[in-house]
Amino acid sequence: TDKPVLYVANVDEASMHTGNKYSEALKAAVKDENAEVIIMNNNIEAQIAEMESADDKQLFMDEYKMTEPALDRLIHSAYRLLNLYTYFTAGVQEVRAWTIHEGWKAPQAASVIHTDFEKGFIKAEVISYDDFVKYGSEAACREVGKLRIEGKEYVVKDGDVMHFRFNV
Numbered sequence: 001t002d003k004p005v006l007y008v009a010n011v012d013e014a015s016m017h018t019g020n021k022y023s024e025a026l027k028a029a030v031k032d033e034n035a036e037v038i039i040m041n042n043n044i045e046a047q048i049a050e051m052e053s054a055d056d057k058q059l060f061m062d063e064y065k066m067t068e069p070a071l072d073r074l075i076h077s078a079y080r081l082l083n084l085y086t087y088f089t090a091g092v093q094e095v096r097a098w099t100i101h102e103g104w105k106a107p108q109a110a111s112v113i114h115t116d117f118e119k120g121f122i123k124a125e126v127i128s129y130d131d132f133v134k135y136g137s138e139a140a141c142r143e144v145g146k147l148r149i150e151g152k153e154y155v156v157k158d159g160d161v162m163h164f165r166f167n168v
Contacts, residue, residue, distance in 0.1 A: 129159030
């Protein structure tokens with residue numbers, strides 16, 4: 001099959017950063033496949049997942065010399081293998097992430113929220129994620145000209161912050 005595959009090698013604590021002979025054998029066995037291999041220690045990942053405090057998680061990861069949980073790497077790998085992107089909608093009450101396929105145009109992306117958004121699509125107001133973080137708000141991005149209006153042919157980029165205008 002040509003479907004992408006994600007292999008997860010659960011290794012002992014001593015091998016969580018480098019892998020071991022079994023994870024190396026797995027990598028060698030699948031090197032010609034459309035696949036990725038993630039090496040992780042599931043016991044440590046379970047402990048991280050159970051922690052409620054971000055500070056506690058960071059201290060725990062620092063202790064194990066981790067820059068991020070392996071679960072994050074697993075999610076990123078899955079998105080990459082499946083050609084998925086995330087875009088955001090930001091309102092007064094909430095910011096929400098939406099998953100789409102790479103290459104989708106704005107009306108298709110809007111349909112993930114509601115099919116009426118695609119049917120009555122007029123335009124999308126778009127801010128890049130980096131600009132949103134840099135300027136701190138939609139209003140600030142608008143003031144410095146970083147909010148742009150895109151039409152039906154706009155291909156959504158990973159991390160776009162979007163408002164859809166539609167009429168049904």
